[in-house]
Amino acid sequence: MSDTSRSYLILGALYLCIGMFMGIVMGIKESFELAPVHAHINLVGFASHTAFGLVGKVWPTVARDALARIQFLSFAIGSPILMIGIAVSILSQVPILAIIGSLLTLLGALLYLVMVVRSSGTA
Numbered sequence: 001m002s003d004t005s006r007s008y009l010i011l012g013a014l015y016l017c018i019g020m021f022m023g024i025v026m027g028i029k030e031s032f033e034l035a036p037v038h039a040h041i042n043l044v045g046f047a048s049h050t051a052f053g054l055v056g057k058v059w060p061t062v063a064r065d066a067l068a069r070i071q072f073l074s075f076a077i078g079s080p081i082l083m084i085g086i087a088v089s090i091l092s093q094v095p096i097l098a099i100i101g102s103l104l105t106l107l108g109a110l111l112y113l114v115m116v117v118r119s120s121g122t123a
Contacts, residue, residue, distance in 0.1 A: 040083050071108050
């Protein structure tokens with residue numbers, strides 16, 4: 001398994017725990033103002049990171065693509081910026097972090113698309 005795939009799987013598991021913990025805390029407090037953050041932790045954090053890691057494990061040509069490191073850095077750095085940015089935007093109406101994080105994660109998703117398309121002939 002590539003280092004990138006392993007890193008994605010570890011991050012996915014971390015986001016799973018963070019998302020579950022946040023959901024439990026919101027439920028206990030009966031305060032759901034940050035539910036969009038919780039949703040992004042679960043979808044972008046857990047589901048996407050885990051999917052990228054599993055695809056890299058079962059389809060190694062994707063993980064070995066020349067863009068893999070840049071794609072990983074863009075998505076892995078953009079994700080927490082996005083999540084924190086959503087929280088800041090909800091609490092203070094200042095969306096700049098959410099915008100920056102969104103653009104970085106979108107870049108990571110687009111690079112992933114390029115990697116999958118380039119590897120599709122070698123699956």
